[in-house]
Amino acid sequence: MTIKTVAELAAEGKSPEFLFWVGCAGSFDDKAKKVSRALARLLTEAGIEFAILGTEETCTGDPARRAGNEFLFQMMALQNIQVLNQYGIKKIVTACPHCFNTLRNEYPTLGGHYEVYHHSQLLNELLKQGRIRVKPDAFKGKKVTYHDPCYLGRANGEYEAPRSLIRQVFKEIEEMERHGRQALCCGAGGAQMFKESEKGRKEVNVERTEDVLRVAPDIVAVGCPFCKIMIGDGVKHFEKEDKIRVADLAEILQEALDSPSAV
């Protein structure tokens, strides 16, 4: 797949409608890279003009900020804002709720003002406009549940776009008892992803996966690369990886694409 970088477009005197902010997980983690490719394909399918920053992209600073390193966060943020403003970026889409939250809510204070979309929001819009069409029976007979990412749900109040998107492909969503505002964290946020957890009875992702197992779905839909890793590990912990699949919203949508160019 060839995706142009913003720099390449700039050399042609052009600027993309959307910047696809891939994020560190989307760039380097194997599970999340699949999501990046799925999203890129969907955006192409919908005819969206987009580009990535490529090697000019760096961490937004989110995990540093949550871990208390405000210095590092601000350094990263100011550098990123300089790059984004220099290219005149107006709209950003990202598959990572942490990047989404930081770019949308925390960059404006430091001089970066963009229209930022979580991919579930943009994809849901594209579905409504008919720019992406899906086969309604792609996952026929499969049961799905949805795990709300903290940084999309509680942090930004977006509970509906991902659900609306899932309902385009699945008849209904079997909700976990703790969902929406009360959804339990996967355990990765606040820089926990990058450290051992503190002493306790169990891991947060195991507690959350127990919620999943109670629903016994075929698919757990997620909207965050870190949730994907955490819930995936949880499912493995219970040796259920043959029965339960953890998939990002973009992957689900891509597999249900109704299009001659779809794989």
Add this chain to the structure above:
Amino acid sequence: MKYLPNILFFILLSAGIGFFTFQIKKIIRYVRMGRPTDRSDRPAERWKTMALVALGQGKMVRRPLAGIMHILIYAGFFIINLEILEIILDGLLGTHRLFAPLLGEVYDFLIGSFEFLALGVLVACGVFLVRRYGGRVPRLVRSGDLKGWPSLDATIILFTEIVLMTLFLTMNAADSLLQERGAEHYVRAGAFPVSSFLHSFLQGFGENTLIFLERFCWWAHIIGVLAFLNYLPYSKHFHIILAFPNTYFSNLEPKGKLRTDENVLKEVKLMLDPSAQPEPVESGSLPSFGAKDVTDLTWKQLLDAYSCTECGRCTSECPAHLTGKLLSPRKIIMSVRDRLEELGRLRDKHGPDYKDDKTLLGHYITPEELWACTTCNACVEACPVNIDPLSVIIDLRRSLVMESSAAPAALNMMFTNIENNGAPWQFSPADRALWTTES
């Protein structure tokens, strides 16, 4: 001698209100020990938040049983306060049921509904005592966060409310019986749908005993109310007042947005801009980063601490707590109040610049608690009065990392990676777009 009760009442009332004012002033002084933060924007949205969350109990009813029982007590206390006005005026003027002739049938309706509300308060307090002492609600058990004073405080509150309501109903029962018997001074006024059930217990008493009982309950009730008012500032029950300002001054930004540390921003701008001139720093006032003690928190965070009634909804939804980690967001907020009270008292005694050798971070809150947080905002979402424990956790983490360089080793590694390769993991920045060509 005729005016002795009036004078006595006036003295009691003045003392009660005077001491309460004194205590409120003290708490305002303590809250002002916090750093400034601007919460004066968007007044319309603020009034709306207060109306929905505090007045309307919007977040309480998310847990139906506790929510509805709480509304019974809340409505009871709120509305019965109309009656307090009459009691105060009667006490000052030496009248009896002053409003009755003015309001006519409306008065009967009001007194009747107060009686039902009082009954509702009694029922709800009973349910709450069972929930507290039954041991079936984990967030209310009398160990952990609530060991000692917090549990005793809860019991005092519930018993006081039961006693006040019982006095109120007994007073009405004696009053209405005296009305029926045509006793002098006891004009026919009010409707007593609940307290009249107590008549069967009182029928045997003579008129003088009933008058004594009625007067005793009247005085005990109003003295109890004034005493309870003055108990509030020492208690978690203070939330009945502070819920309103606390929700008014809520954070209206998305919950995911953290406060920009301005002291850090100044330093970072200096580093990035070689031509920038550092501001002259007065000696002894070096800027500090994050929060080490309560005086480094904002006044809103300190107001949060006084508004907390220790219900534990935050802790009961905290993923760290649910999986057995040391962190309890409720305890974080309780620690802020405990430390603020301690430092406040010391400064009252030794002057406003007094420093002891204790700090919130370290002596009250340990790094292990702070490092267990996933910043998921479940505690913030759960709080019925919009307290923000997460903001305190982040501010303390900032101090740990930027003042004490005390981050866990794994996080230091993550910081280094971000600085060197622009990602929290050790990948080469040159490989950032490889995903596009893999399959």
